Amino acid sequence: MRTDHSGTRQSTKTPGTGEVHCRQGRLPFESVAHDTSGRRQPAFRGEQRSETATVAVFVLLAIVAACGLAASVGAAARRTGAEEASRSFRQLAAVVAGSVVAPLLTPQLVGGSAAAEARLDLAVDRLEATAPVVAVAVRDDEGDVVWSDDPSATAAPLQPAQRTALMDRTLVLTSPDGAARDELSASVGVQATGGTPLLVEVTGRTDDLAATGARSAWTSFAPLALGALLLLQLAQLPFLWRLARRVRQHARTEAALRKAALAATGLERRRIASEVHDDVLPGLHALIYELDAQRLARVQRDGDAALFDRVAEGLRSGIRRLRALLLDLSEQRVPEQGLEAALARAADRMAATGVEVSVQAADLDRLPGPVAEVLYRCAQESLRNVAAHSGAERVDIAVAVDAAEATMTVDDDGRGFEGSRLAEKRAAGHLGLQALGDLVADQGGSLTASSSPGQGTRIVARVPLDDVRVDMGVQR
Amino acid sequence: MIRVLVVDDHEVVRRGLAALLGATGDLECVGTVPDGDQVLAEVDRSAADVVMLDLSMPGRDGVSVIRALRRAGRPVGVLVLTSFQEPERVLEAMQAGADGYLLKDARGERILDGVRAVAAGGAPIDPSVARFLLTDLRQHAGLDGLTDREREVLELVRQGLPNKSIARRLQITERTVKAHVTNILLRLGVSDRTQAALLAERHLHPAGVSGG
Structure with missing residues (x-):
């Protein structure tokens, strides 16, 4: 190639206009360069939620958690209060039965003396005026009423627990029939002064006992706890906000970087393509023309013609190979033209070599760019393998997309290979499929190749769609 | 000279x-x-x-x-x-x-x-180039040879509709649609409906403008 060549070219092409005439016609560099800036480029799809939304969700969750906590703490406090109340009621009932009622249970009283009953009436009245006691009754081991401050009280058989309390002179908590919810009853076994075992039934108001304990615990605890929680949350808000923003920025930067990387490789590809197209190929063509001219001029004169012919033919074949490479290099990025169109083009190119290729795919427009790119690379590499090794006459490419993943199947009717041969090839450094597998794995997908001699080859690539939604219902 | x-x-x-x-x-x-x-x-x-x-x-x-x-x-x-x-x-x-x-x-x-x-x-x-001209010629002839109904079907195929939807749209049976599609593929000399759709896109809707 001549040394003045590139200089000449500079004068005929305006530097920086950035148009290359390649296979696809004009490929505007400008738009690509713009892409690489990555500024204000949204993520591929599925834009992250805003900081406000993130923080709002967090605050909402925290409030729900705080309410739940408050409720359970409240319930626990209530329960503790109730236990506390029943404990104090037991003490009260024991005191009432043992110290107030029992000393007045004289044989006279048991015998029905009015004076003795009056003494007990007085004592119980005084008790009910000062303590949260609403009713007191005394029964014998038959369940008959010995004495009661309620004149309507009637005989009733003793419950087993009451009988035990009577015999052992212990205390048992009972719920008398028809008792109000906020009342507690206890039956206490005592010994009358005459030695007769009797049962003293004491009923008290629990709202005075239980509620005071529980409510005071709850009301004094709740504001403090909830207030602390709220304060903690308020204190967290700025950090939370900053964190949310940073996470979002990260995601954005990453998306931009990924896009830029893709664009950069595309840009580099095109740069190489344009260099080959604008510098290398014309120079080689020119050489061939010169050689052909020399050959034609000398063809009658001497034997050099054959040499010229061979050299020119070698150059031509080199050019053809370079041009094939150029096609790959200048290939438009898949996301720009869509997977369907890219596959159709690949199929057309393959068809030109005499291999029939059918493509079954629909509604791929909504596949995220990276997924489309990977699937296309799989198809490209598979077709390359088919052309190079299989001797196939027909290739079927099918792409199916569901909500979770995209699956591409490439079937050929070629000679196939044994599974172990593939491992051999891999070991020998033929890394086409391996590299392809890595590429698919990078996207979180999987690649499988299955074949046996004479049975053709099937390549299946699955790529998950992740969080990126594919809107299946929408037609072009 | x-x-x-x-x-x-x-x-x-x-x-x-x-x-x-x-x-x-x-x-x-x-x-x-x-x-x-x-x-x-x-x-x-x-x-x-x-x-x-x-x-x-x-x-x-x-x-x-x-x-x-x-x-x-x-x-x-x-x-x-x-x-x-x-x-x-x-x-x-x-x-x-x-x-x-x-x-x-x-x-x-x-x-x-x-x-x-x-x-x-x-x-x-160049022979490889002549092939395109020939294909183009045949496809044009194929398109010209389609009946009005086949053109309607092809247009819907181009829009990406499956046979069932085409049948509903044109109020004919799915089997009739299938027959039309088979005939269209034959006339256009292509092997599947995607190729037929691409071809229709190219010849009937050049550069996205309808009517061509």
Whole structure:
């Protein structure tokens, strides 16, 4: 190639206009360069939620958690209060039965003396005026009423627990029939002064006992706890906000970087393509023309013609190979033209070599760019393998997309290979499929190749769609 | 002597082609032009019989040069010599009025014979390129041969509708649709509906504008 060549070219092409005439016609560099800036480029799809939304969700969750906590703490406090109340009621009932009622249970009283009953009436009245006691009754081991401050009280058989309390002179908590919810009853076994075992039934108001304990615990605890929680949350808000923003920025930067990387490789590809197209190929063509001219001029004169012919033919074949490479290099990025169109083009190119290729795919427009790119690379590499090794006459490419993943199947009717041969090839450094597998794995997908001699080859690539939604219902 | 004007944006190529022409006794390079803008004036100045024209050039590109030459009514033969092999570019150039279309990879003799053929009123076309023309011709004939109903079906296939939807849309049975599609594929010489859809897109909706 001549040394003045590139200089000449500079004068005929305006530097920086950035148009290359390649296979696809004009490929505007400008738009690509713009892409690489990555500024204000949204993520591929599925834009992250805003900081406000993130923080709002967090605050909402925290409030729900705080309410739940408050409720359970409240319930626990209530329960503790109730236990506390029943404990104090037991003490009260024991005191009432043992110290107030029992000393007045004289044989006279048991015998029905009015004076003795009056003494007990007085004592119980005084008790009910000062303590949260609403009713007191005394029964014998038959369940008959010995004495009661309620004149309507009637005989009733003793419950087993009451009988035990009577015999052992212990205390048992009972719920008398028809008792109000906020009342507690206890039956206490005592010994009358005459030695007769009797049962003293004491009923008290629990709202005075239980509620005071529980409510005071709850009301004094709740504001403090909830207030602390709220304060903690308020204190967290700025950090939370900053964190949310940073996470979002990260995601954005990453998306931009990924896009830029893709664009950069595309840009580099095109740069190489344009260099080959604008510098290398014309120079080689020119050489061939010169050689052909020399050959034609000398063809009658001497034997050099054959040499010229061979050299020119070698150059031509080199050019053809370079041009094939150029096609790959200048290939438009898949996301720009869509997977369907890219596959159709690949199929057309393959068809030109005499291999029939059918493509079954629909509604791929909504596949995220990276997924489309990977699937296309799989198809490209598979077709390359088919052309190079299989001797196939027909290739079927099918792409199916569901909500979770995209699956591409490439079937050929070629000679196939044994599974172990593939491992051999891999070991020998033929890394086409391996590299392809890595590429698919990078996207979180999987690649499988299955074949046996004479049975053709099937390549299946699955790529998950992740969080990126594919809107299946929408037609072009 | 056949007078030939060489148009290419690469100097080495212009020089090589001039040398190639110079190696013959019947062809004469009467000038070389580096870009499309100067072609018309240079044709007039040199009274060329044949223009060897590259398609991709800075400024005015090959196709619009051909159009300009034809519009100006110059009786010059145009032999496109390019590396473009895409059906669209070939069709575009031929429709603009090129007389021949050869690829730069061709042997010297082939290129020179092409120039002679154009000068003699022939149309030398590279076989791989001729294939596109033939396919295009057949597809046009195939499209022209479709019945109105088949055209309707093809249009819906182009829109990406499955047979069931097409049947509902046209109020015919799915089996009838299937028969129509089979017939359409046969007429257009394609193997599946995706290809039929692409073809319809290309011929019936060029550049997205309907009606063509």
